[in-house]
Amino acid sequence: MSSSLPRSSLTHLERLEAEAIHIMREVVAEAERPVMLYSVGKDSAVMLHLARKAFYPSPPPFPLLHVDTTWKFRDMYALRDRMASESGMELLVYRNPEALERGINPFDHGALHTDMWKTEGLKQALDKWGFDAAFGGARRDEEKSRAKERIFSFRTASHGWDPKNQRPELWSTYNARKNKGESIRVFPISNWTELDIWQYIHLNDVPIVPLYFAAERPTVERDGMLLMVDDDRFPLRPGEEPVMRSIRFRTLGCYPLTGAVESSAATLPQVIQETLLTTTSERQGRAIDKDAGGAGMEVKKQQGYF
Amino acid sequence: MSEADVIYKTDALIAEDIDAYLETHRNKTMLRFITCGSVDDGKSTLIGRLLYDSKMIFEDQLTALEADSKRVGTQGQEIDFALLVDGLAAEREQGITIDVAYRFFATEKRKFIVADTPGHEQYTRNMVTGASTADLAVILIDARKGVLTQTRRHSYLAHLIGIRHIVLAVNKMDLVDYDHAVFDGIVKDYTAFARSIGIETFVPIPISGFKGDNITTLSANTPWYQGPALMEHLETVEVDATIDQTKPFRLPVQWVNRPNLDFRGFSGQIATGSVKPGDAVRVLPSGKTSTVTRIVTLDGDLEEAVAGQSITLCFADEIDCSRGDVIAAADNPPQAADQFEATFVWMADEALIPGRAYWLKLGTQTVSATVQQPKYTVNVNTMEQLAAKTLDLNAIGVAELTTDRAVVFEPYAESRALGGFILIDKITNATVAAGMLNFSLRRAQNVHWQALDVTRKAHAALKHQTPAVLWFTGLSGSGKSTIANLVEKKLHASGKHTFLLDGDNVRHGLNKDLGFTEADRIENIRRVGEVAKLMTDAGLIVLTAFISPFRAEREMVRAMLPEGEFIEVFVDTPLEEAERRDVKGLYKKARSGQLKNFTGIDSPYEAPERPEIRIDTTRETPEDAAERIVERVIGSWSPVI
Numbered sequence: 001m002s003s004s005l006p007r008s009s010l011t012h013l014e015r016l017e018a019e020a021i022h023i024m025r026e027v028v029a030e031a032e033r034p035v036m037l038y039s040v041g042k043d044s045a046v047m048l049h050l051a052r053k054a055f056y057p058s059p060p061p062f063p064l065l066h067v068d069t070t071w072k073f074r075d076m077y078a079l080r081d082r083m084a085s086e087s088g089m090e091l092l093v094y095r096n097p098e099a100l101e102r103g104i105n106p107f108d109h110g111a112l113h114t115d116m117w118k119t120e121g122l123k124q125a126l127d128k129w130g131f132d133a134a135f136g137g138a139r140r141d142e143e144k145s146r147a148k149e150r151i152f153s154f155r156t157a158s159h160g161w162d163p164k165n166q167r168p169e170l171w172s173t174y175n176a177r178k179n180k181g182e183s184i185r186v187f188p189i190s191n192w193t194e195l196d197i198w199q200y201i202h203l204n205d206v207p208i209v210p211l212y213f214a215a216e217r218p219t220v221e222r223d224g225m226l227l228m229v230d231d232d233r234f235p236l237r238p239g240e241e242p243v244m245r246s247i248r249f250r251t252l253g254c255y256p257l258t259g260a261v262e263s264s265a266a267t268l269p270q271v272i273q274e275t276l277l278t279t280t281s282e283r284q285g286r287a288i289d290k291d292a293g294g295a296g297m298e299v300k301k302q303q304g305y306f
Numbered sequence: 307m308s309e310a311d312v313i314y315k316t317d318a319l320i321a322e323d324i325d326a327y328l329e330t331h332r333n334k335t336m337l338r339f340i341t342c343g344s345v346d347d348g349k350s351t352l353i354g355r356l357l358y359d360s361k362m363i364f365e366d367q368l369t370a371l372e373a374d375s376k377r378v379g380t381q382g383q384e385i386d387f388a389l390l391v392d393g394l395a396a397e398r399e400q401g402i403t404i405d406v407a408y409r410f411f412a413t414e415k416r417k418f419i420v421a422d423t424p425g426h427e428q429y430t431r432n433m434v435t436g437a438s439t440a441d442l443a444v445i446l447i448d449a450r451k452g453v454l455t456q457t458r459r460h461s462y463l464a465h466l467i468g469i470r471h472i473v474l475a476v477n478k479m480d481l482v483d484y485d486h487a488v489f490d491g492i493v494k495d496y497t498a499f500a501r502s503i504g505i506e507t508f509v510p511i512p513i514s515g516f517k518g519d520n521i522t523t524l525s526a527n528t529p530w531y532q533g534p535a536l537m538e539h540l541e542t543v544e545v546d547a548t549i550d551q552t553k554p555f556r557l558p559v560q561w562v563n564r565p566n567l568d569f570r571g572f573s574g575q576i577a578t579g580s581v582k583p584g585d586a587v588r589v590l591p592s593g594k595t596s597t598v599t600r601i602v603t604l605d606g607d608l609e610e611a612v613a614g615q616s617i618t619l620c621f622a623d624e625i626d627c628s629r630g631d632v633i634a635a636a637d638n639p640p641q642a643a644d645q646f647e648a649t650f651v652w653m654a655d656e657a658l659i660p661g662r663a664y665w666l667k668l669g670t671q672t673v674s675a676t677v678q679q680p681k682y683t684v685n686v687n688t689m690e691q692l693a694a695k696t697l698d699l700n701a702i703g704v705a706e707l708t709t710d711r712a713v714v715f716e717p718y719a720e721s722r723a724l725g726g727f728i729l730i731d732k733i734t735n736a737t738v739a740a741g742m743l744n745f746s747l748r749r750a751q752n753v754h755w756q757a758l759d760v761t762r763k764a765h766a767a768l769k770h771q772t773p774a775v776l777w778f779t780g781l782s783g784s785g786k787s788t789i790a791n792l793v794e795k796k797l798h799a800s801g802k803h804t805f806l807l808d809g810d811n812v813r814h815g816l817n818k819d820l821g822f823t824e825a826d827r828i829e830n831i832r833r834v835g836e837v838a839k840l841m842t843d844a845g846l847i848v849l850t851a852f853i854s855p856f857r858a859e860r861e862m863v864r865a866m867l868p869e870g871e872f873i874e875v876f877v878d879t880p881l882e883e884a885e886r887r888d889v890k891g892l893y894k895k896a897r898s899g900q901l902k903n904f905t906g907i908d909s910p911y912e913a914p915e916r917p918e919i920r921i922d923t924t925r926e927t928p929e930d931a932a933e934r935i936v937e938r939v940i941g942s943w944s945p946v947i
Binding site: 013 | 333434545548560561
């Protein structure tokens, strides 16, 4: 059938790319102080690559903001610093000082860890620098409440989200005008799926953290999750002994909260192959969605989680 | 009949040769569509079914789905596909979808984005939102019920928003025993209706979302139906982006790229047409021409770019071009105009106020615009045209529109990108309407400003003063006229050239055709603003004393004048005090119901948030207040030489 279409028909990835670039340029033209939230994961990697395309030959005219928890994988910190330097963008790293002082960590504090480092940390960082628009790499296919979120998603002065009071979004005409105290979260890759992300990375050689590829890594099995012992802060329980396994990660976050999968996929096509053949959804490896049953993410977003 | 696998043998290739699989899939195209129907039509079930059949559901989701189906499902022990789709907690409780949600699935040929929009009348705005980005609409009909009011409404809206491909999905065929006659009867009814509203073609398909008939493959249950199956049709229908490539070149400029003095590029997404280096282009609205030298991307320069792509262009000449301009084919440029007829879909709880200024955003252009009283509204259930004074939430109407400067445009029927716009409330910043330009009422380029040799600056210099408007606002009986009078006397005594425009006096002459409805009050203020502006052009200091209750209108006048020349004087007298004084006996009449729309009684007064001068008449005498204003005026103004 594709032969009956004109040769110049844009592919789905070309259209998604053009849409994301259009969104980023609108924000830069209309917002006073935009920033890109950069989590160093594969979605962030694609978003950063799109930003470099959108403004080339200029560097993207906004800084990268990493809301750090101090518990990311070491490979993530390394790639973060490399990409900031390659893109010519300013890198801002924020760590919630209260969480730092109280030594909040995923082993002892459970849900409080995400709440203080990520949710509170993000709010504090945005307030500190006065950003009025923040790009985020969320996708609508990730989770049900995100399927209904606008591309330009407004937050109150206290960073709350009201799903019932969203502005209608028509064509590709975005209303970026905000009231005093409001800020905008902008999701340029809203319409991408996980497979789109992987294919784009493949076609464009987008640099990603090596942890997405299988390798022998020290692991322990705990509460049904395969965790990687990334540094010596990992408190081993009695009887636990790190075991080398060939693993990779489908999603990246704080290393003590991120489950690995056993895999031998060492190249991108192999990773994509495994992703396509797999039967469990991407976020299952993350502990965060499980907190409040089906409505977990929606509740978190109303509280200000990205 | 075996299901999906007949067509979708994707898994085998993934496992056998992933590189070949990826090569196939990088060339996939994309189709965006909407599904329209009510809760009962099985819309969510159909979408859930499409996701399920295209293998977009993971095992953990399926496990959760099975559990949810038993707990809150409406299909007994069977899987309730609708639960895959109904997202937010609030609506899960109500058992209905409440907003626009986007879903994704893909086959070997295409990626699909489905806008799921609710079918209730009060949600017209959601359907129009979802339809605005769609290439195709699936109109769902319950085979047991046939063409209903809502079917007509959905079809009308889909057609209004310019969707070229309509699928009539006659659902729940399993519940009418796959009866051919039932299907034919519905198609016949729908054909008559579709013709009456201008839908030329549509594709009717008998389906069962619940059982899966004619979704991915033709069903043995409907041997009388020759096809296509729904998925097959979705995979092959032509997308709008491809059609847009054949139209003349238009690029709305989003952003000017200037990394250094040697590079100047113009960035935007191509709305229609294509462009190559060497092409002659014209920048609108200035009309300046140049030649494209490069199409710049991170991956190297392009030899050609087409509709839908986001690019950066460089020109051979250093011509003015900035955000809001449109770069077009030099020999076939679009028009610019400032008066239009447009169709509106009203999307806010607060109704249209004819005459009030809104922001209008069309592509990358943002201008101030006013909408006249509608010529008519359309009853979306009967398609009847009705007279109306305004547009309420979910209303659809046709009205004339005036912008404060020329807008580069094309009729919506020719270009969604250059004919579709949104209206934004200037105070709340809410998106209050979607609009589609039908045609311009005159060409703006035919209207020229008369160039004047004696400028406003020269007028002012002769009088040794800086012109300004002292805009007194406050409740009836607050003391505006009294204080304004005193101020004028004092300014006059110190040699200033002034003029006082008083509310009552203006209504005896210039505005005697206007009443006291909201629209008339706005027009009253607009005219006064224009007169005041002409007087400042003549170099005068103008004083105005009008209740001018609406913030938006005062801001409209402020916007007419050069920065700093509009001085808002808020005569702040509490309602109780003004009513106690009741100099003209008007409050008494209003309270007794003899006077309608009286500010403070049955019509609101929106107090200034940041007036340049605020007078509290309960603490300051008119004389002191006037003195303070004059001091501010003369003290801060130095004569222009």
